[in-house]
């Protein structure tokens with residue numbers, strides 16, 4: 001029973017959660033009394049948001065990262081049936097059978113990806129207009145997240161289907177065409193990796209992050225269609241607290 005509830009909580013709350021993610025305990029948002037500085041007080045189940053010492057997102061200071069080859073990213077994604085969800089906090093694309101990834105030597109299956117505007121991770125203090133988090137789970141239940149930055153530019157063709165069907169209120173639809181998550185990765189897998197947390201309540205820790213250095217593009221119109229629904233859905237950056245950020249070439 002406990003296990004079932006934990007699994008359910010993980011499944012629905014990964015990355016961006018929903019108001020019912022923690023079993024109905026506590027509504028949260030990105031501003032005001034239910035905003036990020038209050039998440040830890042909204043519910044006992046959210047206390048890690050306040051007490052955790054390895055929280056995400058981070059502002060990555062490229063002057064102090066450690067060059068290393070331990071954070072390699074290799075994906076083996078495939079086209080999958082996709083469900084588009086507005087969960088009240090973001091737009092999330094659930095992939096039924098999207099393939100696998102080896103992240104830092106560990107094997108994971110991709111579950112979903114979702115968006116934050118502006119980007120949650122920053123590089124040397126700079127945010128991108130929007131980012132995607134690709135959320136994976138290993139056989140032993142650990143989470144691994146690939147971060148992809150978007151800069152404003154040409155229309156992102158693989159995301160055309162998604163961004164022209166964004167659900168405006170909390171709901172879900174099935175995408176007509178299959179989606180391959182490999183289509184929203186840059187050509188280089190060079191990345192910054194570190195251990196962090198879910199960036200939404202319950203802010204659970206021991207999540208491995210792999211933030212790809214190379215941004216890809218989406219158009220001003222695509223960005224605008226997301227911002228029309230979510231003006232701002234990024235948690236502020238969190239203290240590093242002595243963690244090492246590894247950088248691969």
Ligand SMILES: [Zn+2]
Pocket residue numbers: 015016114115116133199
């Ligand atoms: Zn996220």
